Amino acid sequence: MGEERAGRDSRVMTPxxxxxxxxxxxxxxxxLGIRYSDWLLGSPSIETGIAASSMSxxxxxxxxxxxxxxxxxxxxxxxxEHERPAARYYSAPALDRPFADxxxxxxxxxxxxxxxxxxxxxxxDGKFALARSRVPKMLAEEEYHRRFGAAWxxxxxxxxxxxxxxxxDSAGAMLPTTLAWLLPADTVHDTLVADxxxxxxxxxxxxxxxxxxDTLATAGIDLDAVEPARAGWxxxxxxxxxxxxxxxxxxxxxxxxxxxFVE
Amino acid sequence: xxxxxxxxxxxxxxxKSRGEPLRHIGYIDAPGDELARVYAWKTYDEENWxxxxxxxxxxxxxxxxxxxxWAKNVPEETPGS
Numbered sequence: 001m002g003e004e005r006a007g008r009d010s011r012v013m014t015p016x017x018x019x020x021x022x023x024x025x026x027x028x029x030x031x032l033g034i035r036y037s038d039w040l041l042g043s044p045s046i047e048t049g050i051a052a053s054s055m056s057x058x059x060x061x062x063x064x065x066x067x068x069x070x071x072x073x074x075x076x077x078x079x080x081e082h083e084r085p086a087a088r089y090y091s092a093p094a095l096d097r098p099f100a101d102x103x104x105x106x107x108x109x110x111x112x113x114x115x116x117x118x119x120x121x122x123x124x125d126g127k128f129a130l131a132r133s134r135v136p137k138m139l140a141e142e143e144y145h146r147r148f149g150a151a152w153x154x155x156x157x158x159x160x161x162x163x164x165x166x167x168x169d170s171a172g173a174m175l176p177t178t179l180a181w182l183l184p185a186d187t188v189h190d191t192l193v194a195d196x197x198x199x200x201x202x203x204x205x206x207x208x209x210x211x212x213x214d215t216l217a218t219a220g221i222d223l224d225a226v227e228p229a230r231a232g233w234x235x236x237x238x239x240x241x242x243x244x245x246x247x248x249x250x251x252x253x254x255x256x257x258x259x260x261f262v263e
Numbered sequence: 264x265x266x267x268x269x270x271x272x273x274x275x276x277x278x279k280s281r282g283e284p285l286r287h288i289g290y291i292d293a294p295g296d297e298l299a300r301v302y303a304w305k306t307y308d309e310e311n312w313x314x315x316x317x318x319x320x321x322x323x324x325x326x327x328x329x330x331x332x333w334a335k336n337v338p339e340e341t342p343g344s
Contacts (some may be wrong), residue, residue: 046301047291054305144301151297225315 017191018128020090021072021198024181024238025123027067027091028116031244032108033059035095037053039105044186052105053118055145056112061137069130082258086249088196090237092116092181094174096244106156114212115182117142119212121207122199150215157219168219175221176229176241178240182208195229248261270285273325275300277312 014024033127036056043049067077094112095188101107117139124135156167190199213223232241250256270292276285287305293299299317307315325333 045292047293047298047306051302054308144304147297148301151295151301155294155298261266 009093015073015075015212017123017188017195018197019070019075020188020236020238021068021123021148021192022073023120024090024092024115024258026063026070026080028091028095028112028181029059029063029066029097031089031091031243031248032116033057033063034248034251035099035108036105040099044102051144051148053083055109055148058138058145060172062141065134067136069128069134069239072130082253084249086243086246088194088237089244089249090239090253091175091244093240094181094241096242098245098248100170101166103156103166103168106149106152107167107174110153110212110215111171111174111178112143113145113149115178117209118204118211119182120200122204123197125199126197127195130198134183153215154218164219168221171216171219171221175216175223175226179226180228180230180233181239184233184235184238185228185230186233188235265334270294272273273303274316274320275305275315275317277302277310277315279310280313283313290295290320291317299302 027218033056036052036059039052040049040056043052067081075117081102092112092115094108098106120131120135120142123131126132135243138197153167153171156163158164163176183204189198193200198204209223229240233239234241267318271294273291273293274287274289277288278285291299291306292303293302296317296319299319303315303317320332321336323333324336324338325331327335
């Protein structure tokens, strides 16, 4: 239990490989849930807003389950969920800022949510017992996110014009950092692969290609031609430079209702 | 199959268990069959449904009542009948 806690004190964590991986998945889901929730109102139809709301709830529920796994590794989930500043978040860089428009939202469902699901498939197939038992239900719920993303992405791409151009630009901007997030090229991640906790890179790439390759192609994007953006890689936070906006992190931590927490 | 940008109405049917008959639980607007499946599942998620189906409103043919939401689907009568 103590092995994964290396370097932790009350506020600053330097988690070992498995904890870093879980924290990265959990923080990305929590931020994705916040970004989805921004579109409960203002999406193209009532049904679309309801779907965005439901997907947001899914992401927050999944994040909660993932944070809870850290307890098994010796971390205090309350502290992890509610005490960290933005600079200590491990979320994918594509979620650092709000989605600018609906095309940006749809691109994120395909690119970021898709990458998360591939990462979870890999984790559920590994040696960590909690992932094997808890992640499959998440993946079943994620299947509706995949259908939503594929249908909307293809629809906007086929419509052409400004919507298709914005979709292509948004997806193109997210892909390099998200691929780097999905495929960390560092020794910490190599340890996870060697220990059988996650798939090796070629298997992840293949699964990613099968999950989102055809969808991205409808907007003229060739996934195989995208290079991961690894400049400025922070091996501790398992991501590139930057951090999510403070406003989003305040919401993630629940700062406004801190005095009302009942755990 | 609807594939354009126009929204269509889909009727939603569901049942909670294998032996229960499908019942009409509502409707949703969707621009295509695939999104209709997602919207229905995400909108009517208050139960742990065993089975859910969507049917384009345009595919429902009324039998005895020719007014109401499916009025325009009443087929033309066969000449001489």
